[in-house]
Amino acid sequence: MRRIIVIAGLVALLAGPAAADRLQVVCTLTDLGWLAERVGGPEVEVTVLCPGEYDPHFLPARPSLARKLGKADLLCYNGLELEVGWLPVLMDKARNSRIRPGQHGDLDCAQALETVLEVPEGEVSRAEGDVHPYGNPHYLLDPRNGLRVARLMADRMAQLRPGSADRFRARARELARELTPRIEAWRTSxxxxxxxxxxxxxxxxxxxxxxxxxxxxxxxxxxxxxxxxxxxxxxxxxxxxxxxxxxxxxxxxxxxxxxxxxxxxxxxxxxxxxxxxxxxxxxxxxxxxxxxxxxxxxxxxxx
Amino acid sequence: MHPVRILVGVAVTAMLAGAACAQSTTATGVSRASNPAISVNTLLLGRVADEATANEYNGIRIQEAEVQLTSIVDPYWKANLVFAVHPEHGHDHAEDGAEAEADGHDHGTRYVGDVEVAYVEGTALPYRLGLRVGKDYLPFGKHVPLHTHQFPFVDAPVAVKTFLGDHGLTEIGARLSRDLPLPWYSDLTAYAVDGKAEIFDAESRDLAFGARWTHLVDLGTESTLELGGSWLHGPQAHGYLAGEHAHEDHDDALYPDLDVLGADVTFKWVSASRSKGPALNVTGEVILPSSDTIEGDPFGWYAFAQYRFARSWWLGVGVGGLDLDREMHEDEHEHEEEEHAHEHAHLFAWDEVFESKVNLTWAPSEFSALRLEAAHYDDQQGDADDWLISLQANFTIGSHPAHSY
Structure with a gap:
């Protein structure tokens, strides 16, 4: 009997945190989803709204995506109005107060940036097309920004799950150690x-x-x-x-x-x-x- | 309301908003940081009918101009307000004097303003409940909740106009929604409203209420299938479905409650292969009103398909039908024959209608569209039919909230 209990305990440990205890993280983009999984590890369950093959400007706001948002403890989005055509619609349908603006579950990843490129100077006019008024939102195509976002995610996950704070931050540092030399190598190539x-x-x-x-x-x-x-x-x-x-x-x-x-x-x-x-x-x-x-x-x- | 007065009102509002924007927040204490998102949508419509002579179907006019303000109120509420200006309802219907009656024309379009939508929506309710309080379009079927600039065709389907009101089914009240715990997306909405829309008896003190239940299934990442059912109950308006030539002897009678049932199906497909790539939307809906005074089994339906065949181009095809299924009284019959025999002023005033429409839309951006449309209406008796050719310009300025799926 004791042997069964020990085995069951080991299995439970190996299985990691139960799904119900894991931080439910919803990311708008696949890039953010990858970063969230790396930082969150087994303590989080990550769901991505926009599949990689879709232009993230024009994702159809299917209500099933709102259901995914409804279960989120943390929403990580690109910001700079990249998702303005569909995320607000999903947020309204999701009826999840944990991820409303101003809550800890709301994470605008653009906050991690040191520099936003192409912020319009002066008056913004649609004569120039559908210009993003807060600047170019495609910052994740610079991997240095990816690392900044990973650090921001770690801090926010730590806030929401203080018991795992050290692990989140350690994983963000580990990711930086892994990618920094590759970033240099890519640039050289x-x-x-x-x-x-x-x-x-x-x-x-x-x-x-x-x-x-x-x-x-x-x-x-x-x-x-x-x-x-x-x-x-x-x-x-x-x-x-x-x-x-x-x-x-x-x-x-x-x-x-x-x-x-x-x-x-x-x-x-x-x-x-x-x-x-x-x-x-x-x-x-x-x-x-x-x-x-x-x-x-x-x-x-x-x- | 005179159109100039309305335009002056809008201009003054815009000037005040602009003045607020221009002021320094620290020096004046007037902050623009919390200003609502403001947008204006305008529909310009030029059209000509083959037979109908009323201004509604001939000439150029502003179909609707809509000012929308949206904002978060506080941690608990989000608000939406739409002020719409449109041609005065009924003004085209030759009710404004002997001259108009004589030739079916009015002389100059009059415009009126109306608060079309004004509601707050709870954002922090428990159990993922949705609560909307205020004035809004009722959640009945797929077409009723659409603002005019969202219509797939220039006009609403005849079945919607006849059974649910010619001028949009907006009501003041409260609605509660919940995403039900089923394996697919399933939303149940129930509401109670004032019951003052044109299909209801405005003098009655009874409320109207109803419900809508939608089920939406993802068919992969590019397609969805939606099934919906709607029910509406309220005090029936005097003369509902009675036609233009109905007997007057019902006027003092007590009208019963009206029930309207609806069912709809929608298939949507958006190709993921490229931005604004091919997309298809196919929708069908049936509407069934009933009450103790409605004769027979009136029945209405419509179906349409919209296909984006190039980045900025949409093709729309639609059909619809209406059958009031009532027996005409002798004098009505004579009157209708007389109407059919002569050039008539209005479309749609038939007991049976089959409509077919086709349109081509050029939408170079999210904020403008030009639409050319041909619509044919047939009374199914071989007595009357008509063509309606329309050219509609649709443009939006300002920060307009994204439309729901």
Missing amino acids: AAPVRERPLIRYTKQWEYLADWLGLELMGAIEHRPGIAPSPRHVDQVVRQARAAGVRELIAAPWNHLDAAAKAAERMDATLVVLPAAVGSVDGAEGYAAMFDVIIGRLVAGAHD
């Missing part, structure tokens, strides 16, 4: 890409370029959310040819047929980069995503 400017399909690669030291010359879709005019595309193509651009970079959810035509006209290679964890094969994790990004950029530069 990208040297060939720095030789020529890049054209991008949409303005979502600014943080990546800032980190890697890339020159971004122009965007096919220069006004966010608005289809480019043929005249503008002609202009970008002319500029790209004059500058000897080799690569046109795009996200998997961009209009790749239009991007491919533009790339062909500028004698450049269309390079589809994972803009989120899980958005292309091989980019199933945050670190793996940067492996794919650097690999494809360098391969494109050599084409």
